[in-house]
Every structure is written in C-alpha cells, then in structure tokens.
Amino acid sequence: MKAYFGPYGGQFVPETVMYALTELDQAFRYYRRDRQFKKSLAAYLRDYVGRPTPLYLAEGLTGKLKGPRIYLKREDLTHTGAHKINNTLGQVLLAKAMGKERIIAETGAGQHGVATATAATLFGLSCAIYMGETDIKRQAMNVTRMKLLGAEVIPVGSGSRTLKDAINEALRDWVTNISNTYYVIGSVVGPHPYPTIVREFQYVVGKEARQQIQKAAGRLPDVLVACVGGGSNAMGLFAPFAKDAVRFIGVEAAGSGIESGKHSAPLCAGRVGILHGTKSYLLQTDEGQISEAHSVAPGLDYPGVGPEHSSLKDTLRAEYVSVTDEEALEAFQLLSRTDGIIPALESSHAVAFVCKRASEFKKEDIVVINLSGRGDKDLDIVAQYLKEASHE
Numbered sequence: 001m002k003a004y005f006g007p008y009g010g011q012f013v014p015e016t017v018m019y020a021l022t023e024l025d026q027a028f029r030y031y032r033r034d035r036q037f038k039k040s041l042a043a044y045l046r047d048y049v050g051r052p053t054p055l056y057l058a059e060g061l062t063g064k065l066k067g068p069r070i071y072l073k074r075e076d077l078t079h080t081g082a083h084k085i086n087n088t089l090g091q092v093l094l095a096k097a098m099g100k101e102r103i104i105a106e107t108g109a110g111q112h113g114v115a116t117a118t119a120a121t122l123f124g125l126s127c128a129i130y131m132g133e134t135d136i137k138r139q140a141m142n143v144t145r146m147k148l149l150g151a152e153v154i155p156v157g158s159g160s161r162t163l164k165d166a167i168n169e170a171l172r173d174w175v176t177n178i179s180n181t182y183y184v185i186g187s188v189v190g191p192h193p194y195p196t197i198v199r200e201f202q203y204v205v206g207k208e209a210r211q212q213i214q215k216a217a218g219r220l221p222d223v224l225v226a227c228v229g230g231g232s233n234a235m236g237l238f239a240p241f242a243k244d245a246v247r248f249i250g251v252e253a254a255g256s257g258i259e260s261g262k263h264s265a266p267l268c269a270g271r272v273g274i275l276h277g278t279k280s281y282l283l284q285t286d287e288g289q290i291s292e293a294h295s296v297a298p299g300l301d302y303p304g305v306g307p308e309h310s311s312l313k314d315t316l317r318a319e320y321v322s323v324t325d326e327e328a329l330e331a332f333q334l335l336s337r338t339d340g341i342i343p344a345l346e347s348s349h350a351v352a353f354v355c356k357r358a359s360e361f362k363k364e365d366i367v368v369i370n371l372s373g374r375g376d377k378d379l380d381i382v383a384q385y386l387k388e389a390s391h392e
C-alpha cells in the first residue's frame, strides 16, 4: 500500500511510533486478504451493524426541489446511528486478529469514542478513550454512553483541553503500551496506513450504493455528494466509483462563513501543513500553528482533512464546496419535513448543498447523497438554534 496520495500523506511521526505503524501495515495487508477475517467482518456488518443499509429515493425532497432525482444512502440506519461503526468494527476485529488485548482512541465530540467503545465491548477487549476536559463537559451524554459500554474515559487537561491534546495523549499511550495495545483512528486521517485502512473499512458504503443504484435506476449516478470532516464517509462512498464517469462533491463546513474565519473548511480555505502525522490541507495561522475549527456539526469540527482528499482536490477528480451552519440547519429541518428523516447535522451539510444548487442539475440527473448519520444526537443544538431564531 502506498504511503502517499500525490504529495500528501506520509508518516510524520517520532521514530518510536514507526515500529507500531509498520506492524499495523503488515497486519492489515495480511488480514484484508484473509478469508476467515473477511467472512467474520461481513457477518458482523450484516448481523450487528444492519448492513446493507437501504438506498432510498427521497421522493419528498426530489418533489420539493423540482431538481434532480435524489437518493439517500441510509447510514443513519446502522447500529449506533452513523457510518463510524463500519470503521471501528473493522479495526477492532483487526486488533483482535493481531492478538491485542487493549483498545485506545481519542475523541472530540464523542461519536468516535462511542463507536470504538461499542466495537471493543462486542469483541471483549478493554477500552480507554482520551478526551479533552473541555469536550467532556460539552459532550456529557456521549461520556455517559462510553462509560455504559464499559470504556474508561481519560480526561486530558493539557493545552486547549480538546481533540488535538487528546490525540497527543493517545499517541503517547500507544508508544508506551505498543505490545498489547491497538490505536483506533476514526477517519481517513493520521499517518500511513490509517487513511488507507479507514477508507477500506468504509468502502462497503459505496460498494453497496453502486449495486443498489444500478438495480433501482438501471445506471450509475451522475453525482455523489458527501460531507467532509476528516473525510471517511466521503471516501467510502467515492472510492468504488473511482474509475466511473461520476462527479464527486465533498461538502465542508463553512461555519459562520468562510470570510468570518470561523469555519472548518481546510480544503476550501486552508493551506498545506502537517497535523496528526500526515501532510494535508489544514487550518493554520501564518506561523504554522493549528487553528481551531468551528462548525455547528460536532463531527465536522476538525482542523485537518484526509490526505487523499487533498490529492483529489489538486487533481480535480473531486470538487470541494462549503455550506454555512445556517444553511445546514435549514436542510436539517427541510429533510425532516419532506421525507420524515431527521439527518445528522454533519449529513445536513451534504443535503444543504444539493438544495442550494438544485437548479443547476438536469431533471433526469441522479444524485446520491451519503446520509452519514441520524440527527437524534443533535436535537439540543437545533432546539437552541430555533429558540434563538424565534427571538430575533
């Protein structure tokens, strides 16, 4: 497997981490072709996660927009309510095959922590989740979930007490306990081989969608649309269509607006640098310090993006656009009313883009949106927004 996507990716880590990455690379190369491993993963994806997820023609939204035919890939219907479980289940199964006894991860909003704790419990491995103290306060519900699932949540009090500090602590733990510990990364980010591993475990999303749309519409779609935080649900949808004449559109979070500086759109408005062991577009100051990301969607609030997306941007294979918090909140409400589906705020970004540009598509065009998760987790945020909006 290659460590670079064009000039992006690589392994910008201390020497002590290299041993662990090499071991992981070798194990993944072996098990991805191992019949028993593949059979076991497929069975858990079917019986535990609930795959295949449906591909649903959103009649309400399609009718309302009078635009292209819109299909939703329903990752919101998976166990735990988002695509993240596809990856954590795969990685924890890999950890078990490698003989590891202990799982660690870091989490910002808590969603990756919950998905990791779920998979660790399923396979009977102990689990520790690093989380910044600020995030622990903001995401009390997910902390409760992780604890219920039997994980230990380790508070990180250094730096800004958020995700990037939790990443540092998780890496330190991994290097110290490498012989029995597996580090689960939650998106197509981090040093090689993680971006490839996570893409391969999310590949199932696009593979199913490709078969489903051919059956439903008799042909491939014209456009695929997915939100981009780290970029795993987008990579999972795009990858199986890599050689097809299908447009890829990744939607980043413009937060309060790109010009406000408060956004989470490294591909649209960032510069190339190194974060989390990988070279990619990211949000940074003139001095090269990582800037804070802003988005109403907890899962899009990350200052970097997967290196493969940076390459797809430069080669123009994919287009990257952004939508604001406000536009995403509108789409959240719209899809709830048109089709009775409450989408995650992250996925609402992808929906919002299609709503905004509906008139630019032809009526017979087929658009597939990855509905990466369900919105139940976001009700407090949305209720707060609606309250403020009604007072204005």
Ligand SMILES: *Cc1c(COP(=O)(O)O)cnc(C)c1O
Binding pocket: 082, 083, 084, 111, 186, 187, 188, 227, 228, 229, 230, 231, 232, 233, 234, 299, 300, 344, 346, 347, 372, 373, 374
């Ligand atoms: C975490 C999350 C995302 C963002 O992660 P990607 O790696 O960009 O897919 C998107 N949607 C939902 C529902 C999430 O939980």
